[in-house]
Amino acid sequence: MQQRSAPRWVVLASAVVLAVAGSPAVRAQSIGYEGLGSGASAAPSAPERGQADRAVKRAGRGRGQAGKRIEVAPYIELNQVVGAELSPGDDVLTYTQAAAGVDASVAGRNHGASASIRYQRQFGWGKRAGDGDAISGVVRGYATVTPGVTIEAGALATQADVEDGGGALVGGTLAGNGRSSVYSVYAGPSVATRAGDLSVSASYRAGFTKVDQDDDAPAVSGGGADIFDKSTVQAAEVQAGFAPGTVLPVGVGAAGSFSQEDIANLDQRARDMQARAMVTVPVSRTVRVVGAIGYEDVEISSRDAVRDANGLPVVGSDGRYVTDKSAPRQLAYDVSGLLWDVAVMWRPSRRTSLSAHVGRRYGSTSYGGTLAYAPDDRSRFSVSVYDNVSGFGGQLNRALDDLPDDFEVVRDPITGDLRGCVASLEGSNCLSGALGSVRSATFRARGVSASYTLQFGRLSAGLGLGYDRRRFIAARGTVLATANGVVDENYWLAAYVGGELGSDAGWSVNGYANWISSNDPLFADLNGYGATASYYRMFTPRLRGTVAVGINGSTYDGPAIDDLWSASALAGLRYSF
Structure with a gap:
């Protein structure tokens, strides 16, 4: 039972992105405040999704003694x-x-x-x-082509266990055991300039997301x-x-935006x-x-x-509905009219920023905002509250965009x-909230995510947690009509801690938990849990030995589905070039 190899475009895209570099993704569905009437002399405002903070860091990066940093660490394992x-078994x-794989970090003046890219082959x-x-x-x-013009991009490839009802758990089983692959990539230019006192900026983004189900993935009922x-x-x-x-x-300003997601399903x-x-x-x-x-x-x-012939929908060889291209397009959601928004932005110092807003969007009240607090150079706390209309691909692009430029x-x-x-x-440094459900229908997503990161001496730790609520939108009279109004909720948590033991050894512990529920009576609620612990030791400057143990489980709120629990252990060698 062999899992499909990853599409060649993912490997090529990752190489291109590493060379070009990336940042903000498709975000036109949220009202932006940054850049309009801020003024260079004023204290920077806390932008809705962190662009100004990134710009400050980018401007200062590469101005140290070395001027630039390039770290590339390829390895084999x-x-x-x-x-x-x-x-329920005992195999x-x-x-x-x-x-x-390769882990890389590049930082310069502009x-x-x-990047972290890994290819893995498993033999049972x-x-x-x-x-x-x-x-x-x-x-x-990201890469600055010329002053005021920046090319930004990002890419993601990960594995997920797609469960009954479309719930997606990241982590757990090994490759080749019926997992699905999730790929996402985006890129585009940003331009900022001035004409006297007038500040002008523009951006364009294009993104692509794909969920590739393994031929051996278990059938998802219903x-x-x-x-x-x-x-x-x-x-x-x-x-x-x-x-x-x-x-x-x-300050006075005007703005316009356009966003469109085209989903292959129907x-x-x-x-x-x-x-x-x-x-x-x-x-x-x-x-x-x-x-x-505005409007x-x-x-x-x-x-x-x-x-x-019996009026039943046809399912193709890929397990998804076959779209009737000759059928007329049917409206599922149509909201137009006045929008308004009021935001308060507070930045008492370079270490603290807050943006909170309330208004009317999508025909109802909408809330959002961000908080970033870095009490010192070794820790950071951030919170984001969001509200948007999207599909799974657009939501994953947003989560990828929110990741920082400098990470491990x-x-x-x-x-x-x-x-x-x-x-x-x-x-923000977590993707878990974007992967809770892989239903094809579009949805209105509301939620909150928070993360805390600490680096102290040889110790590194982080905690992320959040809540994501998706109310799905589908046209009446179509096969997806049963999904209209369905609400999926995902509470998630991810944590890690690790450190060094002397100059040639180290350890790490990480864990995750997902609580996924739905008001769809056809599907049972799903909970996923996992934890691992590892220890490594350097035998030579390039050769490392690792031992690790882990436990993973999936539990279901339904007597007809057995809970799944497994334990695993690893011993291996890595050689770094």
Whole structure:
């Protein structure tokens, strides 16, 4: 039973992104305040998604004694893994695991990027231990082409266990055991310039996301055909404004944005257009209030599935509904009219920033904001509250965009896969909230995520937790109509801690938990848990030995589905070049 190899475009995209580097993704569905009437002389405002903070860090990066930093660490691994099923069975399976990867970090005066890319091949011992291969990794960065023009991009590849109802758990089983692959990539330019006192900025983003189900993945009852396939996302935004004290005592500006996600499943389309005018009122040296008013037009539509002679929807060889291209497009969501928003931005120091806003979007009240607090150079706390309309691809692009440019990836020491968060003292650093559900239908997402990172001497630790609520939107009269109004909720937690033991040894412990629930009566609630511990020792400056143990479990709120628990252990060698 062999898992599909990762698409070649993922490998190529990762290489391109590392060379070009990346940052903000498709974000046009949220009102932006940064850049409009802020003024260079004023204390920087706390942007809705962290762009100004990143710009400050980028401007200062590479100005030390060395001027730039390039760290590239390719490696190969050979591991032996034993897995024991604890419940409901008692199988013991053995695998040999071969892997090659690279961890890289690049920082200079006008560019910065971090990357961790790993290819893994697994060989099972015996008929029940499946073979398989997988690619996993994340890349983020940016490059300044010329003053005011920046190319930004990012890419992600990870493995997920897609469960009944479309719930997706990251981590757990080994490659080749019926896992699905998730890929996402985006890129685009940003331009910022001035014409006298007028500040002008514009950006364009294009993104692509794909969920590749393994041929050996277990059948998903009821909603298997509603599993997300792929989507493309495009977004453009332009804004211009005068800072307070230039032409008026207050800052004034205008902006327009366009965003569209095209989802392959049933030809779904989510389109969001808005135009707005803004006024910035300086309340004090550290506080500003921004008011926005404008017009929005948000529309979601799709086609129906092909029907057989009995009127039943046709499912293709990939396990998803076959789209009837001849069927007329049907509206699922159509909101247009006045939008307004009021934001308060507070930045008392370079270590603390807060942005909170309330307004009317998508035909109802909308809340959002961010908090970033770094009491010293060794720790950081951040919180983000969001509200948007999107598909799975657009939401994953946003989460990827929110990652910092400078990070270290946290991996499961046994499966080698990503563990939901990265280690960094910059920005938001977790992806777990975006992976809770892989239904194909579009949705309105509301939630909150928080993370805390600490680096103290030889100790590094981090904690991420959050809540994501998705209310799905689908057209009546189509096969997805049963998903309309369904609410999926995902509470998640991810943590890691590790450190060095002298000059040639170290340890790490990490864990995760997901609590996924739905009001869909066809699907049971799902909980996922996992924890691993590892120890490494350097035998030579380039050769490292590692031992690790772990436990993973999935529990279901339904007597018809058995809970799954397994334990595993690894012993292996890594050679770094």
